[in-house]
Amino acid sequence: MMVATVAAHVETGALVITMAGRWSVGQAYTLQRALARCAAHHPPYVAVDCTRIAPDKLLPTLLPAMVMLRESCRRGVTVLVCAPASALTELLRRLPTRRVRLYSRLTEALGRVRPYPVPPRARRAHRRLAPVPQAVSAARGLVRECCERWRLTDVADDAQLVASELVANAVEHAGTDIDLTLCHHRQRLRIAVADRHHGVPALPRRQSTNPAGPHQPLAVRGRGLAMVTRSAANWGVLRGTDGKIVWASLTTSPASRLRLPSLAAIPRAGYPA
Structure with a gap:
């Protein structure tokens, strides 16, 4: 059975998801709940610690997790995957995002990122x-x-x-x-x-x-x-x-847009208003 625990890393603002056990479809809700908390906090990083998973179970476990984390990448969150297997490098290269980084240990991942980054033009x-x-x-x-x-x-x-x-x-x-x-x-x-x-x-x-x-x-x-x-x-x-x-x-209200005045309120050129 897969177990996913969620914790915060205050110094960097990252959300740390530690995974252990073996992935199963019946346990998918565990990771979904963890990612729901990610959406609530909207951290700059999500660190997925897979170092406790057996190497032969790593790919079947991580692949569904990365599919769920794809939406987080779209929101501008950088995903830090911590796993000892070098075989994951090719898998991560095939993902449709560049916001995934691979590290061998969690301490290395958290030590290499810039705390609380503010990208240009980001809200x-x-x-x-x-x-x-x-x-x-x-x-x-x-x-x-x-x-x-x-x-x-x-x-x-x-x-x-x-x-x-x-x-x-x-x-x-x-x-x-x-x-x-x-x-x-x-x-x-x-x-x-x-x-x-x-x-x-x-x-x-x-x-x-x-x-x-x-x-x-x-x-x-x-x-x-x-x-x-x-x-x-x-x-x-x-x-x-x-x-x-x-x-x-x-x-908040919907994003502010350029509001044009009603056409009925604009006097037509050459005609009386």
Whole structure:
């Protein structure tokens, strides 16, 4: 039976899918669920670690996985395949994408990529923030700037609120460097806040009569994550060996297009309007 585990690599922003066992059609949903989390976070890289799969089972296992990952490549995600078999080189060359790289080990793959890349003209932005109160205003400024540049005025206020709450939570509870990433793709604005602390925020309680205390989680003592829940279409947490990534997704209007005035409103040349 195939097992696929999903984790975040905070330092690079990558999503790591570790595969073990033997592929079977009945276990395909396991990988599909892992890739669904990839779509939610929209990371710059997806690392597929196949080093635990027996060499004679590698091709039957990896080929269906690469078919599923093809859509991720189309969205601009680079796939890092970690496998010891050199026979995979020819297989990867035949794939209809150049966004697949082959490495012998996971540590090598994560050590060779550039953390949080921002390709030219891509609707992606990244900024590393220090764990200080000023990080909240810096996060709001980056979100406001991106929403103006990407013409996302309909979600600008909610996006600034979500980003400021997630960054404030990281400043208060993590106390480590913070990586803020924004990505707009297919009517979704994704906000990801990564820190180097393993504590995971709890889901907000909808009703609580307990008095707030200074050492209670943000979800209990304040309205921070409850406001995120109301403002975002979805949100979640990706655990990792070096910290965690908290992400939120907001639904945007269709991409802005050049809107021409109605022909009925344009005076015809030579004729009275």
